[in-house]
Structure formats: structure tokens, C-alpha cells
Amino acid sequence: MSLDTWLAFLLACWIISLSPGAGAVASMASGLNYGFARGYWNAIGLQLALLMQIAIVAAGVGALLAASALGFALIKWFGVGYLLYLGYRQWHAPVQEMRLQHRPIGRPLSLVLRGFIVNASNPKAIVFILAVLPQFLDPALPLVPQYxxxxxxxxxxxxxxxxxxxxxxxxxxxxLDSPRQQRLVNRSFAAMFVLAAGLLATVRRA
Incomplete structure (x- = not known):
């Protein structure tokens, strides 16, 4: 991969990552509920799912998934259900213990798993990676190092x-100085999870 190609890919990565999505909502909700040090474990889970999706595309399985209506639908609706579940949990998150010294601890493994499921249950991500990554590959060079x-x-x-x-x-x-403000923030994040679920529900195979 040439430097010019890599720089173009780097720019594309920034645009993709900065675009609001379910991963961003999950990261913000984790930061709100658990603080940065604990909440950032969610981001680790997101990346593990991303690596899995890249591996799927590199192995050629992504093309099969993109062509399978049933597989696409099963993963999509699982993702919709999980985002709605996260929205429900955030809506009912406790507000009386939200001050800095009383934040819930949060288990790293649970947060990693949560982030992994959020990204892994989005079939459009695999289709998107399948569409984008090959554009930056040089077929004359070994593919594994490029991936x-x-x-x-x-x-x-x-x-x-x-x-x-x-x-x-x-x-x-x-x-957040009052339970009312805390509740408003929690429910705002819950609404964003529901919105992300709604957007995912409208996704169709290309």
C-alpha cells in the first residue's frame, strides 16, 4: 500500500468513526454511567467486533453474508433488539447514585461484551467494509499485510x-446537580439507542 493510498484510507477512517452511530451512543452511555476509566472497556469490545468483521471480509465470508437475505436479516434484527434492550436499561438507570463518588463500578468483561455485541450485530458494517476496503487494496501486492x-x-x-x-x-x-437532570440525561441516551435501533431496522441489503 502506497503512502498516498494509506492517507486516503486514513481520512476515510476518520470520517467513518466520527459519524454518529450505535457505537458512539454506546461509548457515551458507558462514559456517563461508569466514568472514562471503566467505560472505555466498551470501546475495546467495539474494536474486537471490528477486527472480526475485517477478518470475515478478508476471508471472503462477507460476500456470502451480503448475498444471504436470511443471514443478513437474522443479524440485523438481533442488533435491533439489543439496541432496544440497551435503551430500556438506560431509561431505567438509577439516578440517585450518579455523583462521582457513587458511580456504579461496572465489570470490564461485561462492558467489552456489550461493545462487541453492538458492533457485531450490525450486518451493514460487514457489507460496508466489504465495499470500502477493496478500493484501497493493491492486487499486485500481498493482501494479508495490506489488510x-x-x-x-x-x-x-x-x-x-x-x-x-x-x-x-x-x-x-x-x-448533574439533581435527580431530574440525571433522569433527563439517561432518557436522552435511551432515546438515542432507540433511534439507532430504528435506523438499523430500515437497513436493506445493497
């Missing part, structure tokens, strides 16, 4: 962006 470079680039950029989303939301807690 590794692109995977490292995507994960690095997304970790930086999700750190921003998580950190920004973790600071919101400092502004």
Missing part, C-alpha cells in the same frame, strides 16, 4: 474517536 495495515489503522482511529465520546460523556456527570 493488517488497514485493520490497525481503523482500530487506532476508532479507539481515539471513542475515547473522545467516552470522555465527553464522563464529564457530563459533573454538571
Amino acid at each position: 493488517l495495515v488497514m485493520a490497525l489503522t481503523m482500530v487506532t482511529v476508532d479507539l481515539i474517536v471513542m475515547a473522545g465520546y467516552t470522555g465527553l460523556a464522563s464529564r457530563v456527570i459533573r454538571l
Whole structure:
């Protein structure tokens, strides 16, 4: 991969990562609920799912998934259901213990799994990667090193962006002085999860 191609791919990665989506909402909700240090485990889960999706595309399975109406629908509706579940959980999140010294601890493994499911249950991500990555591949060069470079680039950029989303939301807690304000923020994030679920429900195979 030439430097010019990599720079173009790097720019594409920033645009993709900065675009609001279910991963961004999940990162902000984790930052709000658990603070940055704990909430950032969610971003690790997002990246593990991203690496899995890149591996699927590199192995050629992504083309099969894109062509399978049943497989696409099963993953999509699982993702819709999971986002609605996260919205329900956020809507009913406790408000009396939201101050800095009383934040729930949150288990890293649970947050990693949550992030993984959010990304892995979006079949459009695989189709998107399948459509984008080959445009930056040089077929005259070995493909595996190129996929590794692109995977490292995507994960690095997304970790930086999700750190921003998580950190920004973790600071919101400092502004919450009453249960009413805390409830409003929780329900705003719940609405964003539901919106993300609604958007995913409208996705169709290309």
C-alpha cells in the first residue's frame, strides 16, 4: 500500500468513526454511567467486533453474508433488539447514585461484551467494509499485510474517536446537580439507542 493510498484510507477512517452511530451512543452511555476509566472497556469490545468483521471480509465470508437475505436479516434484527434492550436499561438507570463518588463500578468483561455485541450485530458494517476496503487494496501486492495495515489503522482511529465520546460523556456527570437532570440525561441516551435501533431496522441489503 502506497503512502498516498494509506492517507486516503486514513481520512476515510476518520470520517467513518466520527459519524454518529450505535457505537458512539454506546461509548457515551458507558462514559456517563461508569466514568472514562471503566467505560472505555466498551470501546475495546467495539474494536474486537471490528477486527472480526475485517477478518470475515478478508476471508471472503462477507460476500456470502451480503448475498444471504436470511443471514443478513437474522443479524440485523438481533442488533435491533439489543439496541432496544440497551435503551430500556438506560431509561431505567438509577439516578440517585450518579455523583462521582457513587458511580456504579461496572465489570470490564461485561462492558467489552456489550461493545462487541453492538458492533457485531450490525450486518451493514460487514457489507460496508466489504465495499470500502477493496478500493484501497493493491492486487499486485500481498493482501494479508495490506489488510493488517488497514485493520490497525481503523482500530487506532476508532479507539481515539471513542475515547473522545467516552470522555465527553464522563464529564457530563459533573454538571448533574439533581435527580431530574440525571433522569433527563439517561432518557436522552435511551432515546438515542432507540433511534439507532430504528435506523438499523430500515437497513436493506445493497
